[in-house]
Amino acid sequence: MFLPRYHVAPSQIAGAGRGIFLDQAVTRGAILVAPDAIPRTHRWEEIMASPDRAQLEETAIRWFEDHYTVTPDWPDECFLNHAFDPTGVWHLGFVFAAGDWPAGTELTIDYRHLLKEGVEEVFKDGATGQPIIGLPWREALRLSVAQLSRVLG
Numbered sequence: 001m002f003l004p005r006y007h008v009a010p011s012q013i014a015g016a017g018r019g020i021f022l023d024q025a026v027t028r029g030a031i032l033v034a035p036d037a038i039p040r041t042h043r044w045e046e047i048m049a050s051p052d053r054a055q056l057e058e059t060a061i062r063w064f065e066d067h068y069t070v071t072p073d074w075p076d077e078c079f080l081n082h083a084f085d086p087t088g089v090w091h092l093g094f095v096f097a098a099g100d101w102p103a104g105t106e107l108t109i110d111y112r113h114l115l116k117e118g119v120e121e122v123f124k125d126g127a128t129g130q131p132i133i134g135l136p137w138r139e140a141l142r143l144s145v146a147q148l149s150r151v152l153g
Contacts, residue, residue: 001036013126016081020107026097029152033095041067061114065137083108091144113140
């Protein structure tokens with residue numbers, strides 16, 4: 001669930017499709033996205049064993065350790081695009097503003113937090129051309145805690 005007003009429009013990131021853009025200014029540390037309506041999580045092995053594996057794997061989001069949600073219905077949160085230097089900090093399903101952002105800012109997150117450890121995204125980072133590879137859970141958590149601590153001061 002998005003907390004600030006926003007709209008979906010063509011992304012400013014080459015090859016990214018659509019993105020999420022703020023309709024209002026937000027301050028550093030503000031919660032941009034809060035989890036809601038999560039009926040359950042799935043272990044990676046469940047996703048891989050499913051007859052719908054390809055669809056589920058494409059929409060799997062890691063929330064913690066080896067627990068993922070799957071969102072084949074593509075809610076607006078799926079239009080948060082990747083950036084290694086994102087405008088939002090993903091932390092356990094919440095997204096916090098990484099800075100003071102004016103209306104019109106495209107919201108981005110670092111997908112390495114959402115991917116299974118070692119899994120490489122099918123596309124490269126739009127700014128650097130580098131691969132996007134899922135971090136080990138403890139590293140992803142350590143990194144998001146450090147980023148959030150810097151943001152909140």
